[in-house]
Amino acid sequence: MTPRERYQQTGYLIPLDILTPAEVAHHRGVFDRIEQEMGKEKAQFGVIQKHLDNADLWALASHEKVLDAAQVALGPDVVLVATHFFVKYPDMTEKFVAWHQDLTYWGFDPAVAATVWLAIDDVDIENGCMRVIPGSQKRGQLPHGKSTRPGNLLSINQEIPLELIDESAAIDFPLRVGQASLHDGLTVHGSNPNLSRRRRCGMTIRFTTPEVKLAPDQNFKSSWAPMLMRGSDRFGRTKFMPWPTFPAK
Ligand SMILES: O=C(O)CCC(=O)C(=O)O
Numbered sequence: 001m002t003p004r005e006r007y008q009q010t011g012y013l014i015p016l017d018i019l020t021p022a023e024v025a026h027h028r029g030v031f032d033r034i035e036q037e038m039g040k041e042k043a044q045f046g047v048i049q050k051h052l053d054n055a056d057l058w059a060l061a062s063h064e065k066v067l068d069a070a071q072v073a074l075g076p077d078v079v080l081v082a083t084h085f086f087v088k089y090p091d092m093t094e095k096f097v098a099w100h101q102d103l104t105y106w107g108f109d110p111a112v113a114a115t116v117w118l119a120i121d122d123v124d125i126e127n128g129c130m131r132v133i134p135g136s137q138k139r140g141q142l143p144h145g146k147s148t149r150p151g152n153l154l155s156i157n158q159e160i161p162l163e164l165i166d167e168s169a170a171i172d173f174p175l176r177v178g179q180a181s182l183h184d185g186l187t188v189h190g191s192n193p194n195l196s197r198r199r200r201c202g203m204t205i206r207f208t209t210p211e212v213k214l215a216p217d218q219n220f221k222s223s224w225a226p227m228l229m230r231g232s233d234r235f236g237r238t239k240f241m242p243w244p245t246f247p248a249k
Contacts, residue, residue, distance in 0.1 A: 004073075005074050007072055007073055007089050007094070007182065009135070010091065010134045011132065011134065011135060011136060011183060011184040011186070011187035012050070012132050012133060012134070012171075012173075012181060012182060012183040013072065013073075013181065013182040014173050014175070014181040014182070015105065015175055015176075015177055015180070015181065016065070016069050016116075016176070016179060016182060017065070017109045017181045018063060018065045018066060018069075018116075018118060018178055018179060018180045018182065019063075019065075019177075019178030019179075020178075021229055023176040023177075023178065023222055024092070024177055026056075027056060027059075027060065027120075028177075030056040030057065031043075031047075031085065031120050031201055031203075033146035033222070034047055034050065034054075034112060035087075035209070036085070038107075039105065040087075040092075043047040043085070043087055043151050044086075044087040044088065044095065044153065044167050045084075045085075045086065045087070045155070047084065047087075048082070048084045048085075049082060049084075049085065049225055050082060051083045051224055051244075051246050053244065055246035055249075057083060057203070057233045058244055058246065060118060060203060060205070061080060061083050061205050062080070062229060062243070063076035066116050066118070066180070066205055067229050067230050069116050069180065069182045070114060070116060070182075070183065070205075070207040070229070071230060071231075072181055073184065073207070074112065074114055074207055074208070074209050075231075076131060076132055076230065076231040077205050077209050077210050077211075077228075077230065077231030077232060077233065077234075078208075078209065078228075078229050078230045078231060079207060079208050079209060079210055079212070079226050079227065079228055079229065079238065079240070080173050080205065080206070080207055080216065080225075080227045080229045081113075081206050081207065081208055081224045081225065081226050082204075082205075082206040082224060082225065083203060083204065083205050083206070084203075084204045084206070085131040085202065085203050085217075086122070086153060086191075086199060086201070086202050086204065087161060087192065087199065087200065087201045087202075088127065088128050088153070088191070088193065088194035088200040088201075089199055090127070090194055090196055090197045090198060090199065090200070092151075092194070093193050093194065093195060094150055094151035094193060095128075095153055095193060095194065096128065096149070096151055096152060096190070096191060096192055096193045097098075097130075097152065097153050097154060097161045097189075097190045097191040098147045098149070098152045098154055098157075098158065098159035098160075098190050099133075099137055099159060099162070099165050099188055099189070100144060100154060100158050100159060100188070100189070100190060101103065101136075101137075101141065101142060101144075101160070101186050101187065101188055101189075102183075102185045102186075102187075102197070102206075103141065103185035104114060104141065104144050105144075105156070105158070105184055106185070106215070107142065107209060107212060107215025108118055108185070108212045108213070108215070109212065109213045109215070110211065111185065111186065112185065112208055112209055112211070112212050112213040113184075113185030113206060113207065113208045113212075114182060114184055114185060114207050114208075115175070115182065115183050115185070115201050115204050115205065115206050115207070116180050116181075116182055116204070116205040116207070117130060117175075117180055117181045117182075117183065117203075117205075118178075118179075118180040118200065118202060118203045118204075118205060119175035119176065119177050119178065119180065119200060119201075119202055120149070120177060120201040121177055121198065121199050121201045121202075122175070122176050122177050122198070122201055123173070123174060123175050123200050123202065124172075124196075124197040125172050125174065125192075125200075126150070126194075126195055127194045127195070127196040127198050127199075127200040128192045128193050128194040128195070128196075129173050129174050129175065129191060129200070129203070130172075130173040130181065130189055130190075130191045131170045131171065131172050131173060131174055131189060131192070132170065132173065132187050132188065132189040133165060133166070133169055133170055133171075133187070133188040133189070134169065134171055134172055134185060136167070136187055136188035137184040137185075137186040137187045137188075139186075139188075140178070140186065141186065142160050142164055142188070143160070143161065143164070144157065144158045144159060144160055145159060145160075146158065147159035151193070152155055156167075160174065160188060165188060165230070178231050185208075197231065204221070207229075208226075210231075210232075210233035210234065210235050210237065210238060211235050212237070212238075213237045213238070214226060214237075214238060225236050225241055226239075226240050226241060227240055227242075227243055228240045228243050
């Protein structure tokens with residue numbers, strides 16, 4: 001089975017080796033600096049679209065291997081729309097991510113998207129790595145309500161009603177720093193609290209295709225930043241932003 005066939009069957013691929021050890025060493029301090037400037041409370045869910053003005057985050061969002069992964073999911077023409085960090089700190093043990101499907105509130109037409117989840121720290125069951133329900137993308141869009149459990153990191157506290165999910169089928173997504181997973185925008189996923197003494201940080205890099213008409217995002221309350229990263233646009237539905245430029249270091 002090809003990686004694309006596996007992705008289409010399961011709704012995900014894991015693990016993908018993205019960063020070399022030298023790249024990991026270079027990027028190790030990048031999020032730490034953002035966290036210091038912003039504070040942990042904000043950094044856990046508030047680092048949104050920073051690849052537009054941070055050269056190091058742009059290097060990650062536009063990394064050749066990240067784009068290769070996006071093409072496995074979406075085909076030759078890929079559009080970067082957003083980046084966002086999910087961070088769970090060891091001293092904030094109630095924080096979790098409720099079961100959800102990314103596309104629910106995105107207003108994409110057609111509903112096509114894929115996310116590369118790049119591990120900024122080592123992530124495992126103990127520190128609350130991501131979990132997915134294999135094959136759940138085939139169920140299409142599921143209803144979402146509000147979680148009654150305190151600590152949901154999702155922006156509008158969304159959650160798929162638990163009676164619609166078979167949690168016993170969930171697969172854990174452990175990764176080493178610099179590795180990534182790839183998941184479909186309709187794959188049901190979430191994550192448990194961080195019960196370790198270690199931070200759990202991941203960068204989501206979100207992609208779609210030029211065919212998709214983008215509505216204003218109802219979720220992050222910030223705009224999509226569509227950029228054509230690979231391939232071409234045969235549809236003319238989206239006004240792409242130019243790639244950001246940064247002064248040479
Ligand atoms: O990092 C997590 O636990 C959840 C990530 C997530 O919901 C996403 O990548 O869409």
